[in-house]
Amino acid sequence: MSDMSDIPDATAPPALEAVGVTKVFPGVIANAGVDLALRRGEVHALLGENGAGKSTLASILTGLYRPDAGELRMDGAPVTLKTPRDGLERGIGMVHQHFRLVERFTVTENIALGDKRLPWRWSAAKVRTEVEQLAGRYRLPIDPDAIVGELSVGERQRVEIVKVLYRGAEVLLLDEPTAVLTPQEADALFVTMRALADDGRAVVFISHKLREVMAVSDVVTVMRDGAVVDDVRTADTDPEALARAMVGRSVDLSTRWARSAPGEPVLKLAGLRLDAVDGRGRLEDIDLEVRAGEIVGVAGVAGNGQRELAETIAGLRRPDGGTVQVLHRDITGVRPSQARMAGLAYVPEDRLGTGLAPSLSVTENLQLTRSLPFLIDRRGGLAHATEVIERFDVRTTGPGAAVGTMSGGNAQKVLLARELDVRDGLTRAIVVAAPTRGLDVGATEFVRDLLDARRADGCAILLISEDLDEVRALSDRIVVLSEGRIVLRREAADAEVTELGLAMAGQATPNDAPDEPSQGPSGGPYHEPGGPR
Amino acid sequence: MTSWFGRLRLEKRNAPGTGVLLLVPLVSVVAALLFGAVFLSLIGLAPVAVYREMLRVSYTTGYGIADTLVSATPLILTGLAAAIAFRFKLYNIGGEGQLYVGAIAASGAALAFGDRLTGPAAILLVIVAGALGGAVWIAVPALAKAWLGTSEIITSLLLNYVALFLMQYLIFGARTFWRDPESATFPQGARIPDATRLPTLGTTRVNLGLVVAVLAAVVLYLLLTRTRIGYRWRVFGDAPAAARYAGIPSRQVIVVVLLLSGALAGLAGATEVAGRAGRLDPTGLALNIGYNGIIVAALARYNPLAVIPVGLLLGGVLNAGPALQTLPGARVPVAISTMLTGAILLFALAGELFVRYRIRMRDPADVEELAEQATTAVASPRAGTGPEAEA
Numbered sequence: 070m071s072d073m074s075d076i077p078d079a080t081a082p083p084a085l086e087a088v089g090v091t092k093v094f095p096g097v098i099a100n101a102g103v104d105l106a107l108r109r110g111e112v113h114a115l116l117g118e119n120g121a122g123k124s125t126l127a128s129i130l131t132g133l134y135r136p137d138a139g140e141l142r143m144d145g146a147p148v149t150l151k152t153p154r155d156g157l158e159r160g161i162g163m164v165h166q167h168f169r170l171v172e173r174f175t176v177t178e179n180i181a182l183g184d185k186r187l188p189w190r191w192s193a194a195k196v197r198t199e200v201e202q203l204a205g206r207y208r209l210p211i212d213p214d215a216i217v218g219e220l221s222v223g224e225r226q227r228v229e230i231v232k233v234l235y236r237g238a239e240v241l242l243l244d245e246p247t248a249v250l251t252p253q254e255a256d257a258l259f260v261t262m263r264a265l266a267d268d269g270r271a272v273v274f275i276s277h278k279l280r281e282v283m284a285v286s287d288v289v290t291v292m293r294d295g296a297v298v299d300d301v302r303t304a305d306t307d308p309e310a311l312a313r314a315m316v317g318r319s320v321d322l323s324t325r326w327a328r329s330a331p332g333e334p335v336l337k338l339a340g341l342r343l344d345a346v347d348g349r350g351r352l353e354d355i356d357l358e359v360r361a362g363e364i365v366g367v368a369g370v371a372g373n374g375q376r377e378l379a380e381t382i383a384g385l386r387r388p389d390g391g392t393v394q395v396l397h398r399d400i401t402g403v404r405p406s407q408a409r410m411a412g413l414a415y416v417p418e419d420r421l422g423t424g425l426a427p428s429l430s431v432t433e434n435l436q437l438t439r440s441l442p443f444l445i446d447r448r449g450g451l452a453h454a455t456e457v458i459e460r461f462d463v464r465t466t467g468p469g470a471a472v473g474t475m476s477g478g479n480a481q482k483v484l485l486a487r488e489l490d491v492r493d494g495l496t497r498a499i500v501v502a503a504p505t506r507g508l509d510v511g512a513t514e515f516v517r518d519l520l521d522a523r524r525a526d527g528c529a530i531l532l533i534s535e536d537l538d539e540v541r542a543l544s545d546r547i548v549v550l551s552e553g554r555i556v557l558r559r560e561a562a563d564a565e566v567t568e569l570g571l572a573m574a575g576q577a578t579p580n581d582a583p584d585e586p587s588q589g590p591s592g593g594p595y596h597e598p599g600g601p602r
Numbered sequence: 603m604t605s606w607f608g609r610l611r612l613e614k615r616n617a618p619g620t621g622v623l624l625l626v627p628l629v630s631v632v633a634a635l636l637f638g639a640v641f642l643s644l645i646g647l648a649p650v651a652v653y654r655e656m657l658r659v660s661y662t663t664g665y666g667i668a669d670t671l672v673s674a675t676p677l678i679l680t681g682l683a684a685a686i687a688f689r690f691k692l693y694n695i696g697g698e699g700q701l702y703v704g705a706i707a708a709s710g711a712a713l714a715f716g717d718r719l720t721g722p723a724a725i726l727l728v729i730v731a732g733a734l735g736g737a738v739w740i741a742v743p744a745l746a747k748a749w750l751g752t753s754e755i756i757t758s759l760l761l762n763y764v765a766l767f768l769m770q771y772l773i774f775g776a777r778t779f780w781r782d783p784e785s786a787t788f789p790q791g792a793r794i795p796d797a798t799r800l801p802t803l804g805t806t807r808v809n810l811g812l813v814v815a816v817l818a819a820v821v822l823y824l825l826l827t828r829t830r831i832g833y834r835w836r837v838f839g840d841a842p843a844a845a846r847y848a849g850i851p852s853r854q855v856i857v858v859v860l861l862l863s864g865a866l867a868g869l870a871g872a873t874e875v876a877g878r879a880g881r882l883d884p885t886g887l888a889l890n891i892g893y894n895g896i897i898v899a900a901l902a903r904y905n906p907l908a909v910i911p912v913g914l915l916l917g918g919v920l921n922a923g924p925a926l927q928t929l930p931g932a933r934v935p936v937a938i939s940t941m942l943t944g945a946i947l948l949f950a951l952a953g954e955l956f957v958r959y960r961i962r963m964r965d966p967a968d969v970e971e972l973a974e975q976a977t978t979a980v981a982s983p984r985a986g987t988g989p990e991a992e993a
Contacts, residue, residue: 385846405849415847423847426840437837437848441830 082145084271085240089139099125101295107271114286115275118509122295131163132156162238164229166245172218180232223254242273252570259285279308316510332361335529336498342390351553359529366544367533374553383415384408414488418502424484427473457486478512502533551575626953634945659925660918668806674917678815679870680895681909687863689904690839696758697867698892699765700736704868707735708875709882716795724797728876736868737861744860748853791881800877811873822906897947
């Protein structure tokens with residue numbers, strides 16, 4: 070532990086404390102003797118990879134699980150939490166990653182729901198006033214009378230926070246709260262978190278995003294393999310040290326750009342249009358070129374046409390207008406198998422269920438997008454799978470293991486091994502959606518290295534992701550997709566988070582969305598004329 | 603202190619082993635027998651004696667074994683029909699009706715053209731006609747499922763009644779082509795020409811149908827596991843979105859799988875006509891062979907090869923019912939067979955739980971020990987990223 074003299078109440082017992090907490094699931098040690106002290110007035114980041122034990126610890130702190138060994142203390146006194154309701158009544162509240170709101174209810178009704186203090190005939194006006202007070206105090210703008218189903222994701226999250234505050238939570242746990250937010254919304258959330266801490270509450274920020282942890286927290290606890298491996302004041306550490314603690318070795322997650330100028334255009338979208346019946350997720354006049362040896366990132370908030378764009382290029386949807394070309398060959402509206410024959414590989418965002426068949430084996434999944442002879446070459450398939458498992462370091466029981474039983478990172482390796490294996494010389498363009506979503510740092514690094522290597526091999530890569538960090542980490546150029554339109558185009562080197570975030574939120578001015586400039590293969594310096602800034 | 607029951611935990615299995623897969627159907631059968639024993643005792647019969655007698659009549663005497671094989675033949679075929687469809691989440695409940703229409707088509711073809719053919723051609727005619735009849739009967743549900751998304755469960759099930767009444771009409775309802783003109787007082791189907799009858803083994807009633815059924819099982823197994831077609835079907839059955847992504851035409855898969863399923867059930871009708879009965883016999887066909895095929899498929903876990911032994915087992919059980927009734931002295935109800943097959947299905951379905959989960963008793967002492975191991979294990983530094991399993 071580092072110097073604590075700057076904490077006003079360092080001597081006071083923590084609001085909530087885990088002492089030697091151990092939780093064992095069959096075959097997995099989820100928490101091993103974990104100590105954690107959550108103090109009033111602090112934003113405490115809980116950092117760790119998937120499976121490091123963060124969620125288990127949070128579940129124990131809120132009363133969902135009971136520890137097999139160790140104990141919880143509130144203000145120094147041991148407590149036993151039997152249920153999450155028990156935890157909430159003692160002032161421990163959690164904002165889950167997946168919201169638990171009734172869509173047809175108003176904000177006020179949702180907040181009042183489940184509150185046992187309210188009489189049978191409760192006064193909506195009274196709850197409403199309290200909601201407005203809380204919302205105003207912590208800068209959580211919400212309309213108490215709005216129907217939750219009509220709110221944006223960011224607004225729903227604010228409802229969840231107010232709900233927990235309304236119940237009198239002194240300790241707030243937020244599980245991966247920024248995963249669904251635009252950068253601006255995330256910044257606003259950080260202001261709220263700070264205000265909550267300043268008001269004497271203990272705030273826990275569960276995350277695996279180093280940048281955000283550095284930006285908002287006072288204290289960081291890093292977990293790995295169920296144990297606490299680091300516990301420092303944020304001011305005394307840096308992202309590299311945290312990443313090292315989290316993964317157990319040094320990792321390189323820095324931004325990677327193309328090392329050579331891109332070549333000729335490989336993937337060309339011209340005036341691509343997709344009309345939808347419900348008006349959501351359609352595409353309007355998408356013009357985009359991806360050249361050999363570059364990665365173009367498509368940023369945007371979920372549901373703004375990303376999936377439609379990827380599926381239209383890959384031949385899973387027939388566009389209502391415009392063309393898709395791979396190496397001057399028109400593949401508009403062709404079957405997925407024909408798009409593949411033309412040199413297009415597609416890594417869908419939904420890996421288990423779309424990219425992979427969960428109950429089929431590694432061997433069989435590696436054959437999914439290959440053209441197969443009538444009689445399947447089982448020996449060849451097995452040999453290929455064995456080789457892929459070796460080369461990509463897939464952790465599995467063997468080539469016969471069902472991919473559904475494997476972790477997300479290992480399943481993703483199988484999918485990428487199939488789609489990004491360019492040794493057949495066929496694949497020239499790659500559309501990849503959310504390739505590192507849900508993956509831990511080690512697997513993320515692996516995937517980024519792989520995409521970087523394919524770029525160096527001369528593939529044209531279109532990277533579609535809702536995670537702006539992911540887009541920025543790899544792309545040479547970035548476009549922002551909002552309501553089915555490209556609203557912003559930037560060289561990655563010139564792209565500012567603020568500008569991208571505003572465009573993602575649909576607040577870009579019209580002249581910020583220039584048409585794709587025509588550029589020859591030899592097109593001089595690798596720069597596009599940027600819009601006015 | 604929590605009770606022992608409170609410490610039981612269901613835990614998901616990653617990949618069920620072969621042992622479990624074999625054990626669950628066996629335990630289901632034993633449980634069904636115990637369940638049946640309760641009822642037998644209640645009506646004053648000695649369960650052990652009844653079961654011993656069932657075993658004797660169905661599996662020990664030469665005559666009994668032959669009868670079991672004859673009963674098993676259509677069960678294997680309807681079992682395959684259900685297995686091939688259910689395995690890919692296409693729930694063809696209409697095996698019963700497809701069997702009837704297969705029988706109608708087979709007897710019709712035999713009566714119309716059987717005289718002009720001899721040898722393998724005549725037999726092939728009956729078999730193909732039966733398969734076609736079954737396929738035709740599932741065609742509308744299959745097309746409706748593929749293009750309109752209509753539930754094949756409802757459509758195929760309702761067509762069973764249409765098929766049943768059609769078959770009864772052809773014999774009992776009017777003087778039709780299928781009806782024997784001589785049978786004025788008690789109408790029955792016209793005998794099909796001898797050339798179209800399936801050859802039998804020696805003097806028994808075991809016929810070529812058994813060979814057809816076993817052959818069909820083996821071919822289906824190879825189709826599913828070794829060929830591109832089977833591979834695509836399995837992708838479709840497991841993850842329709844993945845099939846779409848891979849460019850596998852879903853509608854084609856739905857239609858082809860269902861037509862094949864219907865053809866297999868129709869084939870069962872053909873073997874009954876050309877093997878056992880020698881005519882279209884509505885009473886002899888309406889024995890729930892199509893529905894029982896679903897039980898066979900479920901017990902076989904939709905594995906075509908496993909359908910063969912399960913079919914033989916259920917064939918014996920069903921066969922024993924009527925046989926027991928004819929025994930002098932004992933008043934064993936014929937329904938005992940039906941009850942046992944139903945109980946076997948129920949226990950097999952319940953057994954699925956144990957295939958997918960294991961039950962564990964949490965022992966507090968165990969937990970402490972594990973926790974201790976855990977602490978020491980984590981305390982020692984580890985290479986790599988470690989296990990990624992999310993708790």
